[in-house]
Amino acid sequence: MESLTLTDVEQKYYSDLFVYCDTDNTKKVASNGKVLDLFRAAQLPSEVVLQITELCGATRLGHFGRSQFYIALKLIAVAQSGLPLRVESLNSVKDLPLPRFVVAKNEQEARHTAMYPDLENQGPYQGVIPRPPGRGQVKKVSAHEVIQPCVPTPDTTSPVVSPHQSPPTSPHAWRKHKRQASGGNVERPPVVVAGAVWTPFREAQSGPVVVGDGMWSAHSPPPVQESWVSLKDTYPPSSSKMIISICYFPLNVSLANEIQRQSSSGYDDPWKITDEQRQYYINQFKTIQPDLNGFIPGSAAKEFFTKSKLPILELSHIWELSDFDKDGALTLDEFCAAFHLVVARKNGYDLPEKLPESLMPKLIDLDDSAEVPDQAPDVGYSGSPVEVTPNKSPMPSLNQTWPDLNQGNEQWETFSERSSSSQTLTQFDSNIAPADPDTAIVHPVPIRMTPSKIHMQEMELKRTGSDHTHPTSPLMAKPPELSEETKLATSMKFVTANSGKCQGMFHYHKELRTIAVCRSNSGTSPEGLKVAAAPPPPPPRPNASHSRSSSLDMNRNFAAHPTGPQQSGVVACPPAIPPRPLPTQTSGPHSGHRSDEGLAAHSTTSPQQIPEQPNFADFSQFQAFAASDQPSDDGEKHPESLPVEKSTEGAGPLRTVKIDNQEDRAAATVNSAKGSIMAPPPKPVRRRLKSEDELQDEALPPKSNVIATVLATLPSIPRSVGKDKKAIQASIRRNKETNTVLARLNSELQQQLKDLLEERISLEVQLEQLRPFSHL
Amino acid sequence: MAVCIAVIAKENYPLYIRSVPVQNELKFHYTVHTSLDVVEEKISAVGKAMADQRELYLGLLYPTEDYKVYPSHMIIVYYTPVCMFFILIENILLYRHTRYGYVTNSKVKFVIVADSSNTSLRDNEIRSMFRKLHNSFTDVMCNPFYNPGDTIQSKAFDSMVSAMMVQAS
Numbered sequence: 008m009e010s011l012t013l014t015d016v017e018q019k020y021y022s023d024l025f026v027y028c029d030t031d032n033t034k035k036v037a038s039n040g041k042v043l044d045l046f047r048a049a050q051l052p053s054e055v056v057l058q059i060t061e062l063c064g065a066t067r068l069g070h071f072g073r074s075q076f077y078i079a080l081k082l083i084a085v086a087q088s089g090l091p092l093r094v095e096s097l098n099s100v101k102d103l104p105l106p107r108f109v110v111a112k113n114e115q116e117a118r119h120t121a122m123y124p125d126l127e128n129q130g131p132y133q134g135v136i137p138r139p140p141g142r143g144q145v146k147k148v149s150a151h152e153v154i155q156p157c158v159p160t161p162d163t164t165s166p167v168v169s170p171h172q173s174p175p176t177s178p179h180a181w182r183k184h185k186r187q188a189s190g191g192n193v194e195r196p197p198v199v200v201a202g203a204v205w206t207p208f209r210e211a212q213s214g215p216v217v218v219g220d221g222m223w224s225a226h227s228p229p230p231v232q233e234s235w236v237s238l239k240d241t242y243p244p245s246s247s248k249m250i251i252s253i254c255y256f257p258l259n260v261s262l263a264n265e266i267q268r269q270s271s272s273g274y275d276d277p278w279k280i281t282d283e284q285r286q287y288y289i290n291q292f293k294t295i296q297p298d299l300n301g302f303i304p305g306s307a308a309k310e311f312f313t314k315s316k317l318p319i320l321e322l323s324h325i326w327e328l329s330d331f332d333k334d335g336a337l338t339l340d341e342f343c344a345a346f347h348l349v350v351a352r353k354n355g356y357d358l359p360e361k362l363p364e365s366l367m368p369k370l371i372d373l374d375d376s377a378e379v380p381d382q383a384p385d386v387g388y389s390g391s392p393v394e395v396t397p398n399k400s401p402m403p404s405l406n407q408t409w410p411d412l413n414q415g416n417e418q419w420e421t422f423s424e425r426s427s428s429s430q431t432l433t434q435f436d437s438n439i440a441p442a443d444p445d446t447a448i449v450h451p452v453p454i455r456m457t458p459s460k461i462h463m464q465e466m467e468l469k470r471t472g473s474d475h476t477h478p479t480s481p482l483m484a485k486p487p488e489l490s491e492e493t494k495l496a497t498s499m500k501f502v503t504a505n506s507g508k509c510q511g512m513f514h515y516h517k518e519l520r521t522i523a524v525c526r527s528n529s530g531t532s533p534e535g536l537k538v539a540a541a542p543p544p545p546p547p548r549p550n551a552s553h554s555r556s557s558s559l560d561m562n563r564n565f566a567a568h569p570t571g572p573q574q575s576g577v578v579a580c581p582p583a584i585p586p587r588p589l590p591t592q593t594s595g596p597h598s599g600h601r602s603d604e605g606l607a608a609h610s611t612t613s614p615q616q617i618p619e620q621p622n623f624a625d626f627s628q629f630q631a632f633a634a635s636d637q638p639s640d641d642g643e644k645h646p647e648s649l650p651v652e653k654s655t656e657g658a659g660p661l662r663t664v665k666i667d668n669q670e671d672r673a674a675a676t677v678n679s680a681k682g683s684i685m686a687p688p689p690k691p692v693r694r695r696l697k698s699e700d701e702l703q704d705e706a707l708p709p710k711s712n713v714i715a716t717v718l719a720t721l722p723s724i725p726r727s728v729g730k731d732k733k734a735i736q737a738s739i740r741r742n743k744e745t746n747t748v749l750a751r752l753n754s755e756l757q758q759q760l761k762d763l764l765e766e767r768i769s770l771e772v773q774l775e776q777l778r779p780f781s782h783l
Numbered sequence: 784m785a786v787c788i789a790v791i792a793k794e795n796y797p798l799y800i801r802s803v804p805v806q807n808e809l810k811f812h813y814t815v816h817t818s819l820d821v822v823e824e825k826i827s828a829v830g831k832a833m834a835d836q837r838e839l840y841l842g843l844l845y846p847t848e849d850y851k852v853y854p855s856h857m858i859i860v861y862y863t864p865v866c867m868f869f870i871l872i873e874n875i876l877l878y879r880h881t882r883y884g885y886v887t888n889s890k891v892k893f894v895i896v897a898d899s900s901n902t903s904l905r906d907n908e909i910r911s912m913f914r915k916l917h918n919s920f921t922d923v924m925c926n927p928f929y930n931p932g933d934t935i936q937s938k939a940f941d942s943m944v945s946a947m948m949v950q951a952s
Binding site for chain 2: 305306308309312319320322323324326327330333334335360778779
């Protein structure tokens with residue numbers, strides 16, 4: 008043999024190959040079997056191989072020594088370059104490209120040469136080294152490259168990949184290089200595939216690999232056909248699966264190869280479906296269900312996938328993963344995902360715990376149901392779209408495994424997991440909905456706001472009895488226009504019937520609404536608040552803002568005040584609007600007292616007035632009230648129109664619960680307002696029974712006093728018709744006072760409302776967190 | 784707090800039983816079995832089929848003092864038959880086991896055995912647990928590869944049950 012001079016690259020490459028072939032680890036002799044396989048992989052005609060073997064001297068020696076091996080390799084390179092095989096060409100040919108070997112690679116196999124025994128050359132495939140989807144086996148360096156989501160279970164069941172074609176390997180090789188642990192290889196041009204094939208065989212030698220690859224890129228011709236040959240550990244199922252598909256589905260070889268080719272063209276996502284694969288899936292789908300927009304029923308899908316001869320348990324798991332909407336049928340996307348998973352499983356890939364991103368069915372826009380089949384090419388690559396369907400099965404393993412590859416898509420999966428379908432929402436609502444029938448949502452009950460003795464008396468009773476003073480009784484009827492004028496109008500008061508007291512919670516309404524006239528609820532009648540039926544048309548029902556707190560607030564309300572006599576009983580029935588004039592009137596005399604103690608006094612007076620039950624619709628009472636009750640300590644009272652007074656007065660009682668202690672003047676204003684209100688018909692003021700706990704707990708006690716004070720002033724409407732002017736002025740004053748008091752109360756309550764809402768939101772969030780499956 | 788969760792088929796054989804403290808599994812099986820009697824009794828008492836899910840919730844079955852020294856667990860028995868019943872059995876012992884039953888319309892029974900020594904589960908919580916179980920069970924049923932009558936081997940179902948048991952405990 009002539010001496011062989013090798014370039015450094017060649018030297019390295021050859022030594023790598025020799026090591027690869029040196030199955031016996033003799034360092035001297037390459038096993039014949041391996042060498043021959045290698046030569047076969049060189050894709051040279053057999054006679055050329057024989058010639059090479061002879062030339063290198065192995066025939067003589069009977070084995071491949073290192074030198075023979077190197078010579079053989081060189082001759083292979085020569086032959087592949089198309090040069091005639093001559094011994095002298097060994098050294099004469101310059102810049103000879105490295106011999107290329109087409110091999111289905113399997114790194115760990117290569118290392119252990121275990122793959123060779125496993126070689127299953129299928130008929131059409133020649134010189135193919137089976138490439139097990141070495142999932143778990145991280146080949147050499149790229150430990151972190153294990154893309155397989157599953158545990159390494161070397162299940163090299165995949166049959167040989169057919170390399171005999173020349174698929175575009177570039178992307179594949181590129182991908183492989185990417186897989187390479189060595190970071191520097193990432194950008195390596197895919198060309199080097201062949202070199203890459205052997206690189207895995209070099210353990211922990213990213214250096215040489217790099218070099219080799221670099222050399223390859225320098226030398227290799229563009230057609231990288233061979234490159235696709237060996238997929239690295241991250242062998243995407245797409246490539247191998249096609250083989251599997253060949254196995255058990257009537258798939259023609261070409262398609263399999265094609266698909267395999269395509270698989271290499273993908274990038275990092277091993278679960279991505281290539282175009283060919285998708286097309287194949289679609290074709291299979293059509294055999295079952297001609298309509299691409301239709302569904303494959305579960306039974307048909309079961310039969311179809313049973314043909315794959317996978318264990319039922321695995322098929323069941325695949326179904327769980329792929330049936331995204333859990334409807335027992337497979338759409339095209341679901342079918343493709345299922346098919347993909349089946350093929351992957353057949354190729355030895357473990358099934359993921361949750362559906363991979365790229366396999367998630369694209370959500371169908373509600374307005375575009377026909378797009379499902381169209382996106383077949385897109386789905387595989389683009390990952391799941393933004394919309395999300397509830398996905399129950401992956402949900403538990405949401406944060407689990409789908410490893411590095413889909414990190415970018417984690418948020419999609421998370422989103423999908425989190426996306427709550429209506430189911431979630433309903434569940435949430437149902438959870439929130441009070442189970443207790445007592446906590447019925449109280450619809451607004453018109454409350455008469457016109458002052459009345461009875462009402463005032465009731466207010467007094469309430470004040471003394473509990474935190475909740477009768478919020479509505481003292482309030483004067485308030486015409487709608489008044490409500491608009493005053494800030495007080497922003498809150499609505501709802502009264503729920505209770506046993507004996509006016510029970511009102513303020514509910515702040517963002518918009519100016521119907522505070523209008525509130526009838527004195529319960530009319531201070533001992534029998535409880537009864538909304539008068541007669542009064543003018545009730546104000547519009549509270550809007551959604553009330554519904555928000557309906558159940559919750561009710562719960563809280565009742566929970567917080569289980570004891571208060573007035574709170575109990577809530578509002579099973581709309582409280583009647585009691586006539587109010589008496590209480591207000593009776594408390595009229597006390598309207599002058601604006602202190603807290605005065606409130607008590609007022610309270611005491613109001614009950615006395617309760618039985619009077621003046622005709623609430625009798626505005627003359629207001630006049631009298633206004634005339635008689637001149638709390639005049641607030642000179643700044645409003646010379647406003649009656650409506651204003653009325654509104655303030657109405658607001659006063661509304662805010663009874665919330666009026667601050669210092670809002671003494673409000674009482675006066677309320678009273679004045681009450682007294683002066685004549686023209687506007689009393690309108691029931693809706694009161695919400697439930698109020699935030701804080702409101703009740705904190706605000707009510709302090710405010711109730713104020714309110715009581717205010718209310719106490721309300722019933723100051725004298726029965727008899729007083730002097731108009733004076734009464735008007737007095738009532739104006741009172742109304743103004745009430746107005747300010749209520750306005751302050753309003754703001755405070757709104758603040759409380761905000762706080763409560765925030766608290767509620769935080770609790771809800773906590774609840775949702777604590778109930779991971781609530782959205783099942 | 785759900786220490787044991789069991790799914791009993793219509794014919795009263797278990798489709799799925801899982802308990803958290805593995806050592807007492809046999810006792811849980813026994814508990815579930817005894818719960819079945821109570822469930823059957825409630826079912827028969829109900830009479831006509833009830834579609835209302837509220838009535839499917841059986842609630843506490845009956846107080847028993849059988850169990851000692853081991854934590855009571857709520858056994859969720861899935862009854863898919865007519866209705867769901869919660870069977871709640873309280874053990875007066877060290878740890879109380881509260882059993883809740885739930886029966887579905889197809890006579891599959893769910894039994895949850897919970898440890899009442901912990902914060903007692905609210906009724907709503909139990910109901911929500913049963914609802915989740917029912918949903919997961921439905922998903923399992925929807926799988927065409929699942930033959931009714933087989934033991935439930937769904938990973939999703941397992942994970943859901945695990946989460947429930949972890950959450951409850």
